[in-house]
Amino acid sequence: MKLRNVGRRYGRGGPWVLRGVDLELPAGGLVRIDGANGTGKSTLLRVLAGIDRPTEGQVDARPRTAFVPERFPAALPFTAADYLVRLGRIHGLRGTVARERAAGWLERFGAEAHDRTPMDELSKGTSQKVAVAQALLAEPELLVLDEAWTGLDVPARTELDLAVAERIEAGGTVVFVDHDPRRLAGAVDELYTVVDGGLVRRTGALPDGAEAGPETRIVAMGPPGAEPPDGLPGAPAYEAGPDGRLTLTAPAERSDALLRALLTARPPWHIEEVRAALPVVPAARAAFPEPAQGSAGPGADGRTPDDRSDGSDGSGRSASPTTTTRHLTS
Numbered sequence: 001m002k003l004r005n006v007g008r009r010y011g012r013g014g015p016w017v018l019r020g021v022d023l024e025l026p027a028g029g030l031v032r033i034d035g036a037n038g039t040g041k042s043t044l045l046r047v048l049a050g051i052d053r054p055t056e057g058q059v060d061a062r063p064r065t066a067f068v069p070e071r072f073p074a075a076l077p078f079t080a081a082d083y084l085v086r087l088g089r090i091h092g093l094r095g096t097v098a099r100e101r102a103a104g105w106l107e108r109f110g111a112e113a114h115d116r117t118p119m120d121e122l123s124k125g126t127s128q129k130v131a132v133a134q135a136l137l138a139e140p141e142l143l144v145l146d147e148a149w150t151g152l153d154v155p156a157r158t159e160l161d162l163a164v165a166e167r168i169e170a171g172g173t174v175v176f177v178d179h180d181p182r183r184l185a186g187a188v189d190e191l192y193t194v195v196d197g198g199l200v201r202r203t204g205a206l207p208d209g210a211e212a213g214p215e216t217r218i219v220a221m222g223p224p225g226a227e228p229p230d231g232l233p234g235a236p237a238y239e240a241g242p243d244g245r246l247t248l249t250a251p252a253e254r255s256d257a258l259l260r261a262l263l264t265a266r267p268p269w270h271i272e273e274v275r276a277a278l279p280v281v282p283a284a285r286a287a288f289p290e291p292a293q294g295s296a297g298p299g300a301d302g303r304t305p306d307d308r309s310d311g312s313d314g315s316g317r318s319a320s321p322t323t324t325t326r327h328l329t330s
């Protein structure tokens with residue numbers, strides 16, 4: 001697919017958000033779009049996804065496309081499974097195939113227990129799993145992901161990484177925007193930055209700040225059944241424990257802001273543990289690493305930390321030398 005001299009503005013006489021954008025998407029390639037807040041990344045993705053038409057210019061050779069928007073309309077009058085089957089039918093799948101794929105993706109994302117839950121009763125995290133599943137079940141030639149990892153738990157983030165790898169392996173193209181510069185950092189084929197309404201191609205696989213830096217892991221206890229507050233600093237990955245505890249992992253330089261946000265949330269979160277941790281970049285997954293991985297993910301040896309008696313993270317490095325623990329109360 002090709003964008004030729006594409007421009008987009010909202011409303012007549014409004015300022016141009018994008019202007020003179022030329023872009024040819026590679027088949028079987030992973031493309032990252034970055035840029036400062038409000039520069040037009042989502043606008044570009046919506047044009048790529050065919051949700052918005054360019055105000056000027058042309059889009060050539062559109063493939064079968066699926067899109068995960070930044071904000072998913074959760075208040076839909078369907079159960080999760082019904083919604084996915086309907087979307088599958090819209091994408092041209094037969095009913096039985098749509099049902100099988102809907103069930104398969106809900107299971108892969110650990111949301112199978114919610115297949116009969118009405119969409120407007122789903123938690124934010126499960127709703128995001130449905131948002132991602134609706135795009136993947138179509139096996140699109142072009143998959144467009146706008147902050148699709150946000151709100152997913154760590155296993156689901158890893159599953160989405162794998163799903164992206166599968167799409168590319170199948171010859172598809174995946175274009176994504178994500179606030180975490182390390183997202184899929186080892187696997188990006190082309191990197192563009194939106195600057196002044198135009199698109200600048202960058203060389204090198206890693207966006208600014210993508211080098212894995214030190215991370216902080218925070219164990220927090222919230223009100224019963226509470227999800228983490230929106231917009232937490234450092235965009236932490238989080239993982240729910242069976243006892244209601246949440247483990248959040250974020251870049252170390254954002255840990256103070258993250259702690260402040262948890263402690264001052266309404267109602268506040270109780271902080272049980274804060275520890276420094278080396279970022280986990282399992283070698284076996286080097287092509288599609290999960291950034292800001294929580295403590296339960298598999299490491300290079302394919303085992304989870306619970307499987308290991310040595311307390312290592314499986315990356316071939318010990319996590320213990322940098323580990324300090326302190327206890328805070330709110």
Ligand SMILES: Nc1ncnc2c1ncn2[C@@H]1O[C@H](COP(=O)(O)OP(=O)(O)OP(=O)(O)O)[C@@H](O)[C@H]1O
Nearest residue numbers: 010011017035036037038039040041042043044194
């Ligand atoms: N539907 C809309 N109507 C009017 N203006 C819009 C609309 N959508 C986006 N804009 C404007 O277009 C500009 C680019 O917005 P866009 O959401 O594409 O940027 P972004 O880079 O994705 O931002 P962010 O990083 O904050 O998600 C902003 O000034 C925004 O206010």
